[in-house]
Amino acid sequence: MLKRNGLSIGQVSKRTGLADSAIRFYEEQGLIHPWRNDTGQRRFDRADVRRLSFVMIAQGLGFTLSEIRAELTKLPEHRTPTKADWSRISRSFQKDLDRRIAQMQALRDRLDGCIGCGCLSLAKCRLYNQDDRAARRGAGPRFLMGDTPELNE
């Protein structure tokens, strides 16, 4: 028989499709806050499952865990995001998506204009000399030196 005060990590895993390790990781990252039973095992309530669903959906929308955490920490702990919460959050996500789409479109258009050019010059290329580079897909530091190239090529 199930003790009905809290779900085990295995049950949450089955309900969300997340690996146990991912769930523990998300706790470590402060996205959920399960409590412990008397023997030290994690117990989750349904709010945690909803928070995890939210995490997965937001990741699908392309947000990082830290962006997601930022939204979640605006909610009182252990509370399920309500319809109103979700409406507010999704509007904010929408703006971000819009921005990203606009950037990529601008880039695409410039690429369009550069197809016949082929200059590939760091000094002149409009594709290079842009401040709105596409969001990088990898991680790690870039241009830490802060130097600008010597533009004579």
Place this chain on the structure above:
Amino acid sequence: MLKRNGLSIGQVSKRTGLADSAIRFYEEQGLIHPWRNDTGQRRFDRADVRRLSFVMIAQGLGFTLSEIRAELTKLPEHRTPTKADWSRISRSFQKDLDRRIAQMQALRDRLDGCIGCGCLSLAKCRLYNQDDRAARRGAGPRFLMGDTPELNE
């Protein structure tokens, strides 16, 4: 006086704005193929500078090093990408960008429709049940287990 057969790594660094370490890394990754002089130092020719410019521009367009390498290895080594090469490559990049833009737009539209919903259900949410998730921005393995969630939440 400069020996005029090949640029040193420092000169390439100044011309491209890349750190020495990045240039060495790109060599390791097979994006450029400098040769060595009699004392074992790298020597680059102008084709390498162009290849590096291409790498930087393509990264700005959001492509990974392995995608970039894929394009570059189609070119004869030590050869500068020509106007025709660039035209072909940029058309291919353009298709990729178009695809990415279309995906994000579809996502944005669905988000639009979900703003008033707030169900966040893994079983029913149209935002979750999509095959065209946004390209992830972080790295590392995801869903290695290959399991699908148990959809009863």
Place this chain on the structure above:
DNA sequence: TCTTGACCTAAAGTATACTTGAACAAATAG
């Protein structure tokens, strides 16, 4: 001659998002 600067290699560090492994405790099934 000594020092400085540019170069070299190899290994380890950084950030993100997790997984995997080792070693052990507790709950459940037969």
Place this chain on the structure above:
DNA sequence: CTATTTGTTCAAGTATACTTTAGGTCAAGA
């Protein structure tokens, strides 16, 4: 009561894209 399953912690591994550090070589200038 024992075997299996489920859970726990902590450290290390994976992929991307590099940087940083340590330790050493080589050539030119004071």
